[in-house]
Amino acid sequence: MTDTDLLGPVGVYGGGRMGSGIAHAFAAAGLHVTVVESDEDAATTARRRIESALARAQAKGAVVEGSCKVVTDPRALADCRLVVEAVPENVRVKHEVLARVARHAPHAAVATNTSSLSVDELADALPDPSGLVGLHFFNPVPVSDLVEVVVGPRTAPELVRRAEQWVARLGRTAVKVLDSPGFASSRLGVLLALEAMRMLEEGVATAEDIDTAMTLGYRHPVGPLRTTDLVGLDVRLAIAEHLERELGPRFAAPRVLREKVAAGELGRKSGRGFFSW
Known part of the structure; x- marks a missing residue:
């Protein structure tokens, strides 16, 4: 070239x-x-x-x-x-x-x-x-x-x-x-998002407060749950399943993610995910 x-x-x-x-x-x-x-x-x-x-x-x-x-x-x-x-x-x-x-x-x-x-x-x-x-x-x-x-x-x-x-x-x-599973960004970003979903399941905090903790506390421009809505919950699930196969159970998808995908709540593209759009 x-x-x-x-x-x-x-x-x-x-x-x-x-x-x-x-x-x-x-x-x-x-x-x-x-x-x-x-x-x-x-x-x-x-x-x-x-x-x-x-x-x-x-x-x-x-x-x-x-x-x-x-x-x-x-x-x-x-x-x-x-x-x-x-x-x-x-x-x-x-x-x-x-x-x-x-x-x-x-x-x-x-x-x-x-x-x-x-x-x-x-x-x-x-x-x-x-x-x-x-x-x-x-x-x-x-x-x-x-x-x-x-x-x-x-x-x-x-x-x-x-x-x-x-x-x-x-x-x-x-x-x-x-070239490695999830590269750098997906591997870290998905892991953070999956933990945020587990916190939501456990009632630790609301989706809004979990995201606010990351945007104000860690200066992330967008919180992990809103980011998941933007990416697409179905996309995040597919990546998590791939990373679980490659890297182990720490990337296992939480129940709430599977339930929302099954219900068609895919994030911004469907009008609802962890937030309403």
Whole structure:
């Protein structure tokens, strides 16, 4: 790769909340972004979400020099210098998407936005496993300052360097972590959230007071239970189950989390989780 790759077009495969946020971030940084969605309905939803977010940013005085288009044909990724996979946390689905990216954008650097899955395992989907790096963005992407650069055992050092440069281009701070269950942020963040849920179950304090203890006492910008609502209780449950399998029972999901997911109380996206939205 050359330095001009940092100015070249970027692809995002998956236009959900995270994928749309990633696309927004690159477009706001002056890059031309192509988002690939599974069908026209999903593409329309992603397009509206991104356009609305960019319009809000511009209304607040931000200058957006890049552009973003949403398509359903992965062949549109052919000229991209970087493609970020941002589909749900499912190894099979991610393997299918990464193989598709490798087929249609063979010259692009490839990143996965996984928050807990093994980058090395996902890299098996590529013809050259050294061509995958983790770029773990945080929700909500447009206002988060952090991106984890996750380095698999086969990730090329040059790709790691470029990944850090792309993060800098976005005006974010990169932290480099080795490929391990939950990386650094998910491992710590999920553990804190699970303990907050246990405290809620035990009646130690209300959800509001638990979160206030962390925002005022420890200067966390958002408490662990409200953060769980923003991430999605179903997403948090899936990550907790994965970490429990990999790291042991300290990551076992509390009863209240399982009950809320079963009841469809998934957080902000459903209107109710630990809080009402």
